[in-house]
Amino acid sequence: MTETAALMPRRREVHPDPYYPDYKTSLTRSPSLPLLSMESTPSEETGPRFGHNMLGALDNNLISNYTQGKALAVGERIRVHGRVLDETGRAVPHTLVEVWQANAGGRYRHIKDTYFAPLDPNFGGCGRTITDDNGYYEFMTIRPGAYPWPNRANDWRPMHIHFSIFGHAFGQRLISQMYFQGDPLIDLCPIAATVRDRSQLDRLVAPLDMQNSRGMDYLAYKFDIVLRGRRQTMFENKPEGM
Amino acid sequence: MTQPLDILVETASQTAGPYVHIGCIPTFAGVEGVYPEDLGLSPIEDGAKGEVITIVGSIYDGTGWAMRDAMFESWQADAAGVYPGQDGADPKVSGFCRFAADKDTGEYTLRTIKPGPVKGRNGQVFAPHVSIWIVARGINIGLNTRIYFDDEDNSGDPLLARIEQRPRVDTLIAKKTGDGTYRFDIRLQGEGETVFLDL
Numbered sequence: 001m002t003e004t005a006a007l008m009p010r011r012r013e014v015h016p017d018p019y020y021p022d023y024k025t026s027l028t029r030s031p032s033l034p035l036l037s038m039e040s041t042p043s044e045e046t047g048p049r050f051g052h053n054m055l056g057a058l059d060n061n062l063i064s065n066y067t068q069g070k071a072l073a074v075g076e077r078i079r080v081h082g083r084v085l086d087e088t089g090r091a092v093p094h095t096l097v098e099v100w101q102a103n104a105g106g107r108y109r110h111i112k113d114t115y116f117a118p119l120d121p122n123f124g125g126c127g128r129t130i131t132d133d134n135g136y137y138e139f140m141t142i143r144p145g146a147y148p149w150p151n152r153a154n155d156w157r158p159m160h161i162h163f164s165i166f167g168h169a170f171g172q173r174l175i176s177q178m179y180f181q182g183d184p185l186i187d188l189c190p191i192a193a194t195v196r197d198r199s200q201l202d203r204l205v206a207p208l209d210m211q212n213s214r215g216m217d218y219l220a221y222k223f224d225i226v227l228r229g230r231r232q233t234m235f236e237n238k239p240e241g242m
Numbered sequence: 243m244t245q246p247l248d249i250l251v252e253t254a255s256q257t258a259g260p261y262v263h264i265g266c267i268p269t270f271a272g273v274e275g276v277y278p279e280d281l282g283l284s285p286i287e288d289g290a291k292g293e294v295i296t297i298v299g300s301i302y303d304g305t306g307w308a309m310r311d312a313m314f315e316s317w318q319a320d321a322a323g324v325y326p327g328q329d330g331a332d333p334k335v336s337g338f339c340r341f342a343a344d345k346d347t348g349e350y351t352l353r354t355i356k357p358g359p360v361k362g363r364n365g366q367v368f369a370p371h372v373s374i375w376i377v378a379r380g381i382n383i384g385l386n387t388r389i390y391f392d393d394e395d396n397s398g399d400p401l402l403a404r405i406e407q408r409p410r411v412d413t414l415i416a417k418k419t420g421d422g423t424y425r426f427d428i429r430l431q432g433e434g435e436t437v438f439l440d441l
Contacts, residue, residue: 025380028304048338100265
């Protein structure tokens with residue numbers, strides 16, 4: 001078999017509380033007993049890999065991928081780009097990044113979303129890409145709208161894009177959300193607030209990136225993502241304690 | 243002062259939300275035509291070595307309600323216990339599957355092959371198992387667990403051995419219900435709570 005290196009333990013304190021009373025659904029969907037913690041095994045240290053050849057030309061362009069380029073989605077045109085790194089600071093190349101989001105009015109193309117804002121006939125709301133040799137990715141999309149959701153009597157989600165990232169190991173699997181610089185709803189959102197440490201929440205907020213914007217075309221936002229790293233050691237294949 | 247450690251911090255998780263299907267299995271969600279087909283429809287192709295099995299189950303919240311909006315990913319070795327991408331792996335086994343709770347009943351189905359025992363470091367051997375990752379609205383960070391099988395010898399498994407309260411071991415073991423069929427229910431919270439993993 002192929003040897004794999006152990007993953008760095010997940011730092012649970014930088015992640016959300018699973019049980020967070022202001023986010024009501026979490027109350028019945030959070031384990032009440034402790035997680036079983038141990039060193040990663042090959043089951044977590046390996047993971048699915050996806051090739052660039054699975055991608056269509058428009059997969060990372062949410063402005064036009066729903067119509068296969070025939071018509072464009074309504075909204076503020078933006079480019080979202082960044083790098084996928086791991087805790088050691090190394091780029092994570094050739095890893096799948098998937099995104100999904102509401103349309104410019106704050107409505108998802110989903111049977112369970114019944115918000116008044118209309119569907120955009122030219123917007124599906126999903127996209128995907130694979131990072132390049134340097135861990136870099138980019139999407140073209142429209143800025144999603146904020147929207148109300150049933151939680152407390154008047155809760156609104158800030159503008160956000162959902163991100164799903166694989167890494168190279170099943171134990172690196174991560175889903176998160178990207179918020180937008182300057183959105184006043186971030187500080188009012190109980191889902192954003194599940195992240196205890198403000199500095200960790202700030203890392204989910206993408207800054208406006210004018211130098212990577214294009215005049216008369218799109219604004220850019222930069223969003224870097226960090227996955228779990230692997231422990232680097234020459235002592236791995238010895239019995240514990242020896 | 244000391245030298246800086248130069249270790250980055252993992253990006254914080256956020257819930258996958260109720261619309262995770264749009265991003266991960268868009269055709270299932272009714273967003274058709276963006277991709278030719280959804281990713282991870284099956285972990286095996288025709289001709290994969292090993293016993294074809296079907297695992298069925300539900301995921302229950304803390305009130306006992308079968309959740310209708312959960313999404314699952316599975317990852318597993320081939321019949322010889324080799325993971326896809328490793329030397330000698332069965333080319334007909336991708337090992338990865340995405341599946342969702344049924345919108346009406348909450349039940350999920352995973353059709354795959356029974357994986358073989360997996361060798362770990364230092365001579366460890368893990369009994370046949372499928373790794374599972376669960377996301378949904380209300381789950382703030384994806385939950386990891388494993389499906390073992392009640393017709394395999396699980397007695398030497400190093401992970402199951404770490405579970406102090408022995409009755410809880412059963413929460414990770416699928417029950418054989420027929421020829422090649424198993425049932426594996428997941429309980430998120432409360433009585434019979436599934437053991438979730440931090441590996």
